[in-house]
Amino acid sequence: MAKKLVIEHLNAWFDNIQALKDINLDIEENSVTAVIGPSGCGKTTFVRCLNRIHEVVDKAKVSGKVLLDGKDIYSSDMDPVLVRRRIGMVFQKPNPFPTMSIFENVAAGLKLNGLKKKNELADAVERSLKMAALWDEVKDKLYKSAMALSGGQQQRLCIARTIALEPEIILMDEPASALDPISTAHIEELIQQIKEKYTIVIVTHNMQQAARVSDYTGFFLLGELIEFNKTSDIFTNPKDKRTEDYITGRFG
Amino acid sequence: MDSFVYLKRRIINKAMLFFSYASALIGVVVLFLILFHIIVKGITSINLHFLIRLPTPPGEPGGGIANAIIGSFIVVGIASLIAIPVGVMSGIYLSEFGENKFASIIRYFADVLNGIPSIVTGIVAYMFVVLPMHRFSALAGGIALSILMIPIITRTTEELVRMVPDTIREAALALGVPQWKVILLVVLRTASTSIITGIMLAVARVGGETAPLLFTAFNNSFMSFKLDQPISTMTVLIYNYASSPYPDWNSIAWGTAFLLILIVLIVNIISKMFTYKKYSL
DSSP states (O other), X not given: OOEEEEEEEEEEEETTEEEEEEEEEEEETTOEEEXXXXXXXXXXXXXXXXXXXXXXXXXXXXXXXXXXTTEETTSTTOOHXXXXXXEEEEOSSOOOOTTSBHHHHHHHHHHHTTOOOHHHHHHHHHHHHHHTXXXXXXXXXXXXXXXXXXXXXXXXXXXXXXXXXXXXXXXEESTTTTSOHHHHHHHHHHHHHHTTTSEEEEEOSOHHHHHHHOSEEEEEETTEEEEEEEHHHHHHSOSSHHHHHHHTTSOO | XXXXXXXXXXXXXXXXXXXXXXXXXXXXXXXXXXXXXXXXXXXXXXXXXXXXXXXXXXTOSOOOOHXXXXXXXXXXXHHHHHHHHHHHHHHHHHHHHOOSHHHHHHHHHHHHHHHXXXXXHHHHXXXXXXXXXXXXXXXXXXXXXHHXXXXXXXXXXXXXXXXXOHHXXXXXXXXXXXXXXXXXXXXXXXXXXXXXXXXXXXXXXXXXXXXXXXTTTOOOSSOOOOTTSOOOOHHHHHHHHHTSSOHHHHHHHHHHHXXXXXXXXXXXXXXXXXXXXXXXX
């Protein structure tokens, strides 16, 4: 399989606190890569560096390379706006646009990027909502406020909003951590379905979830990548003592 | 002993509650006295002629205040045209890019400007607009009122845009939307209903100003649509007519006061309706 993202010597800071230390790893195309680790280990910061959204926070800095199809997204001729269009992101807390309807939320990315044709927008909205397994639940209330949906529905709406732009990679930052078990199961099923088209990187603090949904897993601790391997190997045969301690529940 | 402490606490509680209610009542009673007085005195002057005719000399019955109504809308309109864009844009600047020295200075000046007596802004407009133009004008009045409006709109917009959570900004940025579109089409839209409310309240507030108009817009007994000419406004008309010795002018002043309060009330109600619109924050 092809390498979609190659991360080389990635470091990240908040002011003068280093959150990521020399991260190196490759992400395969059309695979699901899970990022696990205890709170504060830098896993969220890591995915936020992959679509250049880390740098929008005041005093945040990044160094190193992130090669998307061989081209560094941090090189000076790369527009962060275009990077983010190719690498979408779903956040920890569902964050639909509160003043927009369900339809407008899904269409927002396309519309704000200049797509005006009504029928194309409608097609994209339907396709994305179907892919996010939300269409049947909302098709009769597309013009109602997105805030009227449940938390799990809102998160699937956010996934649909990201899918609508047809990015190449989707980053998910603990997408199910604020949801109940049934909604979580929905999201996990969804990840399995969409990975045929997309490359997915998912942050999770739930190891069972990582084991269920991912092909590869990286274990982070205190800003360092301790171990990265096939998910089956990480969970059955961890090479590092600290990985073993974490996945067997001795800390974290 | 314990029961005594409890009794004492209950008595103090009752007493404090009584004083709170009494204070609230005093405020409300004064408001209702003013409203009642104006309605009783003013409502009899209001009729169709009052709304569509021009003022008549004292003693001649049947005069109206059409020129003052139109004039007030023109002057407040000019003020809004200047103050809304300037105020909203400075508010966005302060909230989205306001983590620096320059912004805190602007913020400080906006607060000081907010506290300046309105008659002083009138003098400033007199110096910088009326004197160079060699005449009183609707434009000068509008500029004077806009100076009052800008800091109000700036600070409300800043507060309201700041209330939009960062997660909304990040959601839009993560869709590959350029920052200027994120601010104008997502963040501002999220806060828009409350910003409109803030603007309406600022409009209602300056609509009732008299002092800054006395030596800027001045007065005019005739219908005027010219921006570079003196113009009649409802507030200045109240000032002139209420202090005149003629009883029929006095009653026109009451009628105008009633109309003005009615308009301010309507603007307030409309702004409330915006707040309750669905999808608001």
